[in-house]
Amino acid sequence: MPSQIRISDIGLYLRCPRLVYFDAMGRLSHKSNPMHLLLRSLMLAIVCEEDLEGQLKGSLTRLERELPLIYDIEPDEINSACRELEGKISEISNGLSPYIDMLVPCDVEVDLRSEKLGLSGRLDRLAPGGIPSLIRSGKMPGEGVWKRDRLMLAGYSLLLGEKYGKKLGHGLVEYPLSGQVRKVQIYSVDRARVLRIRDRVRQIRGGQLPDRPDDARCAECEALKSCETRVSLASRFF
Ligand code: SF4
Structure with a gap:
């Protein structure tokens, strides 16, 4: 039976196909970003529609204590992310309330x-x-959602569609820092693309080093060293 591919691998591939290769080799650190971790945990802690601001403030205090006990992250890193967010809670709450x-x-x-x-x-x-x-804790696009998120949603819609026996027409992307939730249409062409990427990820995980994409954002890539070494080794043979 072919190996299972994770939807997060589809996202990694869309950042750069070579990252899938280096991840399979164990070269990516997977260290949690404190702000991302905090924002995600805050959003997941919302339990009801009432008193959103109170819920966010209460969760922030609790998460400051708990996150360093759960994740491989220093208390100082979470503390400074909490201080940065504290002053934004009202704004985030006001933005998210309509959604x-x-x-x-x-x-x-x-x-x-x-x-x-x-x-x-x-x-x-x-x-x-x-x-x-x-x-998503990062920057929100001017309109719609980033292509990578749309395709990851298409991947989840395939999984949910199979589980519940119906096709899902749309998904959501939450941008807590901007206080917005965007609805995105999921097209058949996206679902088909996810399955093509799944097959490509399998080949890469099987040991096939992909070409470096022309638009790769290498300067800020954590695999830059491995990537350059791999390229110079390969160029010695060809
Ligand atoms: S250094 Fe550039 S080509 Fe290599 S994995 Fe990173 S983004 Fe991709």
Whole structure:
């Protein structure tokens, strides 16, 4: 049976196919970014529509204590991320309030897996109506969502579609720092693209080093050293 590919691998491939290769070789650190961890945990801790600001403030205090006990992260790093967020909680809460009924009640960190599709993944949020939702701590695009997020949502919609026997037409991306939730259409062409990337990821994980993409953002890449070494080794043979 072909190996299972995680939806996070599809995201990694879309950042750069070579990252999948270096990840398979154990060269990526997977160290948690404190702000990302904090924002994601804050969003996942929302349990109801009432008193959003109070919920966020209470969760921030609790997460400051708990996150260093759960993740490989220093208390100082979480403390400074908490101080940075403290002053923004009202703004975040005001921004998210109009969208709150799109987010709760929900299931969070939902594990999904399909032998038939050869895909698996952990979805941030299964929002009301069985809608897949991702939490993003980074910059929000001017309009719509980033292509990588749209395709990851297409991957989750395939998994949910198989589990519940229906095709999902859209997903959500939550941008807590901007206080917005964006709805995105999921097209058949996206679902088909996810399956093509799944096959490509399998080949790469099997040992096939992909070409360096022309638009790769190498300057800020954690695999830069491995990538350059691998290229110079290869160029000695060819
Ligand atoms: S250094 Fe550039 S080509 Fe190599 S993995 Fe990173 S982004 Fe991709």
